[in-house]
Amino acid sequence: MNAFRGQLELWRLHLAVIVIGAIAELIGIQKIPLGAGAILLLPLLYAFIMAAVMNPNLVPKFGKIIRQKEVQAASPLIVIAIMPFIAKFGTTIGPAINTIIEAGPALLLQELGNLGTIVLAFPLAVWGLKMGREAIGATFSIAREPNLAIIADRYTLKSAEGTGVMGVYVIGTLFGTFIFAILASLFASANLFDPRALAMACGIGSGSMMAACTGALTEVIPSMKEEILALAGASNLLTYATGLYAGLFLALPIVEKLYNATAGKKDLATAQKKEA
Numbered sequence: 001m002n003a004f005r006g007q008l009e010l011w012r013l014h015l016a017v018i019v020i021g022a023i024a025e026l027i028g029i030q031k032i033p034l035g036a037g038a039i040l041l042l043p044l045l046y047a048f049i050m051a052a053v054m055n056p057n058l059v060p061k062f063g064k065i066i067r068q069k070e071v072q073a074a075s076p077l078i079v080i081a082i083m084p085f086i087a088k089f090g091t092t093i094g095p096a097i098n099t100i101i102e103a104g105p106a107l108l109l110q111e112l113g114n115l116g117t118i119v120l121a122f123p124l125a126v127w128g129l130k131m132g133r134e135a136i137g138a139t140f141s142i143a144r145e146p147n148l149a150i151i152a153d154r155y156t157l158k159s160a161e162g163t164g165v166m167g168v169y170v171i172g173t174l175f176g177t178f179i180f181a182i183l184a185s186l187f188a189s190a191n192l193f194d195p196r197a198l199a200m201a202c203g204i205g206s207g208s209m210m211a212a213c214t215g216a217l218t219e220v221i222p223s224m225k226e227e228i229l230a231l232a233g234a235s236n237l238l239t240y241a242t243g244l245y246a247g248l249f250l251a252l253p254i255v256e257k258l259y260n261a262t263a264g265k266k267d268l269a270t271a272q273k274k275e276a
Helices: 002-008 011-027 043-053 060-064 068-093 097-102 105-128 134-139 145-154 160-190 195-202 207-220 222-261 263-275
Strands: 030-034 037-041
Touching (some): 011 043, 011 068, 043 160, 105 134, 105 222, 134 222, 160 195, 160 207, 195 207, 195 222, 207 222
Antiparallel strands (some): 030 037
16 A cells, blocks of 8 residues: 555656657657668657656756656666566567477577677776676676566666666667667668578567667568568567576676676775775
């Protein structure tokens, strides 16, 4: 009862979410032509921008509407909000198992590319940007919904690791669709890769990025629209199925060990100095 009463007191936050969601859906998907392809602007992008603008820490004028109380309450509610995504993974993976099997070894092997964030991003985060434990959350994955759930369960989203994964999640949502649409258009137009390989590459575990990527590919190669959508969908589904386990049992432990063996020594030295 107290929890219900507490949520009623946050009516400003819930009303803002409803209004922002409605406006974003009314705007709908917008297409910006780019050469032979196109960049797709999705409702999720508009929602993020509007929510960021309403943050009183960024725009103080909105402090009259969204108070610090609502800002602090919004963070833990993210975990609740992504639970339907996690449940959806389980309901879609089972019925589509035959599609995944029929996709063959190429589709399975390309999932190993999800570990590429460790090779590329971890050194840059730790030695280039001098990040602390935020680097663990930021670089163990591409930071989509399942990865948020892993960090939220392991560290909580209020931790340094939670800050890292949320930062990449937000940046990925804001700019990921642009980058994927542009890259898909360029690679498809240049004929550097087989369109089927590009279609599989679209499925990285993000619905918005997959939509932008496949949208750009089908604009360039309309004759293969059905095949592109099928392969991208199977790849995205497989990433949801394997990405959660790969992130939990492979990527996260590897990044933790790498961090503790390198930058973690600085953390320990800093803590000892403070104690002294």
